[in-house]
Ligand SMILES: Cc1cc2nc3c(=O)[nH]c(=O)nc-3n(C[C@H](O)[C@H](O)[C@H](O)COP(=O)(O)OP(=O)(O)OC[C@H]3O[C@@H](n4cnc5c(N)ncnc54)[C@H](O)[C@@H]3O)c2cc1C
Ligand SMILES: Cc1cc2nc3c(=O)[nH]c(=O)nc-3n(C[C@H](O)[C@H](O)[C@H](O)COP(=O)(O)OP(=O)(O)OC[C@H]3O[C@@H](n4cnc5c(N)ncnc54)[C@H](O)[C@@H]3O)c2cc1C
Ligand code: SF4
Ligand code: SF4
């Protein structure tokens with residue numbers, strides 16, 4: 001059992017958990033994730049490790065409630081335990097000294113890029129961060145990302161905070177600004193956003209890393225459910241990724257595969273909300 | 283002891299020969315193809331005794347040669363005829379510590395039973411069914427679990443993976459007084475026995491029970507540890523204080539066919555399909571929460587045990603038609619004969635001498651059909667089986683909404699990639715010497731990861747031999763220090 005030692009609400013439908021998981025806390029490198037099974041009947045779901053405290057043996061997860069499993073997690077309290085947390089899984093982030101790196105986080109993707117930004121900064125890069133969200137309420141980790149960034153840009157779709165517009169607008173401006181030399185882009189967020197970002201960086205062939213989020217079962221490379229097409233080749237995101245060269249990804253296939261269980265997910269969520277009288281705030 | 287004790291005097295060979303092979307009581311094909319309850323019901327005591335009496339108690343028992351772990355077959359059969367079922371179980375466990383498993387899943391027809399002398403005249407003694415009988419009898423009637431009074435050696439050994447190879451090795455080492463830990467990546471131990479082989483063939487409760495036996499011997503099982511990521515093998519040896527390692531992580535990497543349409547929605551690897559069903563309990567959805575796509579017309583590609591398990595699972599989950607698509611002939615299928623027979627009874631359709639060439643999708647990205655080509659058999663290939671050759675112009679389309687790929691598995695590179703100096707062959711399987719030691723001193727390997735996908739009993743045999751070698755290795759290094 002993996003105890004929840006701390007739980008904080010960090011935004012609408014957004015919860016941060018600190019979990020006792022000593023072995024994982026000691027082994028995990030930036031970019032890796034864990035497979036979590038909150039209780040004996042749950043699915044196994046992949047969640048990025050946002051931070052670790054190797055001394056205390058804890059890991060931090062930032063989770064958006066989007067369906068049954070994540071909503072159920074949000075109903076659990078400090079002192080409760082998750083049945084299983086396995087990992088760390090996946091390849092660690094590719095970290096090197098590029099020069100200037102733009103880190104782009106869309107929605108929850110911000111939790112994925114934060115540890116990358118920290119590691120890239122430590123490797124001697126200049127960090128420019130862009131956080132994108134639908135509205136002001138959904139901007140997360142602004143302070144934490146700000147701390148490691150030389151420059152931080154926030155965009156909201158509705159203009160309720162920061163620049164009005166999409167992350168791609170801000171990224172395009174940066175790339176085209178004559179005084180900035182962008183050497184690499186790290187991006188995580190909705191698939192459609194990662195696709196758009198890759199299109200923005202493609203003409204200038206800027207090295208672009210995206211973090212993919214296909215449906216996973218085991219996370220150990222034994223089921224192939226997480227397969228994605230990279231440069232025409234099938235890869236398993238849980239062991240070969242989750243980070244890949246953004247210019248090589250077949251995003252349309254990934255988006256399509258993500259809809260596989262749509263009907264099941266809605267049914268599960270409706271049933272859960274009915275019996276537990278809790279709702280996702282949309 | 284049993285009430286019916288027919289043998290008061292020694293039976294003559296003629297009397298034994300006169301007894302026909304008994305039948306295994308099984309559930310009706312129609313009925314059972316709708317649920318996940320076990321197919322075979324097990325032999326009643328009386329029938330078991332009668333079947334055991336068929337054994338001629340050969341001086342030079344050929345059957346033993348057919349068994350990879352050399353179970354004393356005439357010995358345990360004799361004890362059955364005497365009604366000493368617990369004694370038979372104890373004798374069995376000397377060579378085979380998972381008899382309830384092997385009795386159900388060993389391919390007896392190519393191992394012990396194939397060698398039985400009675401094959402020459404009528405039918406072999408039903409060794410597998412009797413093995414299962416004594417194991418189940420023991421589970422129902424035993425008092426307490428196995429313990430060990432071996433003196434602790436102070437040596438720490440770790441087994442990577444809790445499949446049949448890993449747990450067999452762990453049990454043997456514990457009996458020798460070593461301090462054994464098993465690390466398992468999944469949340470439930472048992473390997474293929476729990477995530478692959480379905481309930482209707484091998485109930486998970488049997489594997490659970492064996493895990494309890496193991497714990498009772500003092501073995502520690504820690505789940506959710508992915509060796510190579512959570513801890514590496516060098517770390518286990520250098521930081522965690524283990525004196526030896528046994529790698530038994532199986533061959534769980536699914537192989538796809540690299541044909542068009544394989545990433546459509548509604549295409550599963552057999553591993554994913556069976557894992558969702560067995561390990562995650564998707565057959566009980568929505569009581570358990572992992573979903574599974576239930577096809578109406580399911581095509582399973584392959585002809586081994588894995589394919590047979592998948593196609594029968596498809597039927598049970600509710601498919602109107604569940605179809606095996608295999609490129610060779612039915613006699614050439616590597617699956618256990620009993621499984622093929624059971625599949626036929628359950629109404630599984632067999633499209634033999636057929637190979638898929640493309641999976642077709644609808645406008646929403648779901649599988650709608652599969653284009654196949656007919657095959658004919660040519661000259662024998664390296665495996666000695668006649669090679670299938672496509673018949674030009676014979677393409678045809680099978681309508682289906684679910685495709686399950688069961689054409690084999692490969693070695694998962696996670697452990698080997700993170701263990702510098704560990705030698706693998708060109709397919710990525712770990713190389714081990716006759717003592718099952720790898721290129722790294724103190725690191726041993728066995729089961730599917732050295733052989734490629736094989737059988738439960740061969741994996742167990744490796745586990746046992748590795749335990750012997752590890753014990754010898756540990757006393758060697760002890761002597762030195
Ligand atoms: C490598 C990786 C890292 C991730 N990191 C985070 C994170 O740090 N924080 C976070 O909130 N979310 C993260 N996710 C997404 C998270 O796994 C899903 O939101 C979660 O599985 C939803 O489960 P649910 O039952 O609540 O919702 P569901 O109702 O099951 O599904 C809602 C959405 O989640 C997707 N999804 C469902 N099951 C899975 C699954 N087993 N694997 C992947 N996606 C699934 C569905 O396609 C759907 O879009 C990550 C995903 C991956 C692959
Ligand atoms: C569906 C199916 C049906 C089969 N039917 C039969 C049959 O009827 N008869 C028969 O004799 N054989 C059958 N087999 C084959 C048989 O099950 C295998 O040969 C046998 O299980 C191999 O045992 P193993 O211990 O080597 O590996 P496995 O049983 O594969 O166990 C390996 C274990 O290691 C774990 N693991 C993997 N990587 C790591 C890691 N890095 N860290 C920690 N743990 C790890 C895995 O999760 C797994 O639990 C079948 C196989 C399948 C898939
Ligand atoms: S272990 Fe398998 S091969 Fe050996 S006697 Fe038992 S059923 Fe036969
Ligand atoms: S070969 Fe057949 S008859 Fe002879 S001992 Fe073995 S099981 Fe009995």
Ligand code: FES
Pocket residue numbers: 215216217218219220221222223224225226227236237238239
């Ligand atoms: S999640 Fe199963 S192989 Fe990646």
